[in-house]
Amino acid sequence: MNETNAGGVRRRSVEVVVPVHNEAHVLTDSVGTLHAHLEESFPFPFRITIADNASTDGTWRVAASLTESLPHVHAVRLAAKGRGRALKDVWSESTADVVAYMDVDLSTGLEGFLPLVAPLLSGHSDLAIGSRLHRQSAVVRGPKREFVSRSYNLLLKLGLAARFSDAQCGFKAVRADVFRALAPHIEDTAWFFDTELLVLAQRNRLRIHEVPVDWVDDPDSRVDIVRTALDDLRGVRRMLRATVTGRTRVTDVSRRTSTPQVPAARESLEVPPTGAHASSRSEHLEYAS
Template sequence: MEKNDIFIVIPAYNEEKMIKNTIRGLKKKGYNNIIVVDDGSQDKTYEKAKEEDVIVCRHIINRGLGGALGTGIKCSLLYKPKVIVTFDADGQHSPDDVEKVVKPISEGYDFVVGSRLMDKNELKNMPLVKRIGNFGLNLITFLLGGYLISDSQSGLRAFSYEAAKKIVEELKSDRYEVSSEFLIIAKRNKFKVKEVPIKTIYTEYSMSRGTNVITGIKIFLKLLLQKLF
């Protein structure tokens, strides 16, 4: 698959420290179709992203990860790419792994998740508290109607064009529960789903971002409410 057929969506909230490096890392690997969604940042995320000659969508207020991903995927669909990839802004993903999540789409899969837990060496690198939290959210995702996979909360994913269209039609989540909801929508629509192992770059900065125990509880409650209503 040509890299011009791929659009990469980067949700970003107060990421002025890393956004330029993240964009440049992707461009260095030949990925030029990049959409940054500035989710109501209070720093210079928007300005720094604009300097990198990418598409930048801007939320006036912070809507959350789900809101940012929804906006980015909808924007990508306007260009009719073959594949849409989501990629975290904080530097934890390797641009080399984009190819890993894209390849199965060309083989007929609808939705691919990059797992930080499939490779034993990578698993050792993940802090214990995150491993436990991920296991809990994997189980919750499954019990509430999603696919059971090893890393439901991974931010590196790929969707086919048709799968992405279906996702945004049904997506309700605005915040971190979006990662689980993607898998619930996928199961409901019988998407062909695959996991592939990816590398994770843990730094003090990336470790300070993302989910924690409180966030995990909120994810569970919001998913439960979606299930009930």
């Protein structure tokens, strides 16, 4: 992607991924809401990619329909389940400068998206996370999920010396070049993917930016808390061993620039015609703002 502003400077872009599994019933409303928000208020070139990981309902049919009706929406279909697998696949092939993701339920307020990605676009930070545990966050959720979240993050601080506050919030972004360097070292393909990415970033002295978020618990969430917690414990043990043996060190990771670029002001770009956007993966990605 080589879009430039009036001064001839290439504009930086964002690809936001929405990983889904059997979410046909909410996909149209959620992606429509996200698309409208970004079109109206996001000042950078963007694209939305629906990553359908092995859905067995009508999710792919809905995703394909959305690529026809919304100009900045694309879709990818994966044969195997796993949120981490979906993110790794799409992010690794992205031609955007910054890659991000959010959960399809849009539990996190979209007003936090620009503050999330802006430090990455400017070159100030390498990875950014939304934190529900930030003192300025406004969170609505039940006591059970609150307890599990805080306990898990305490475990990360005690076991892995984590300096980030909320590993599980489904609202993250990373510089694409940084992710490509870290990706071969990420083993998990499910929910521990986020934690593994953050631990690797911290171990390699990358700058992690946190933003407070407004977050409302989704009562329809089908995450198996017990199973996920057990998988996370196994992941923490594996990362602890990797840290002790030095396997978390990534020698070719690209750190933030010493002279960050100032993001260009918003400009109108030529929007590609709608049509056959849904595919296994496009060779050339078109973005629009």
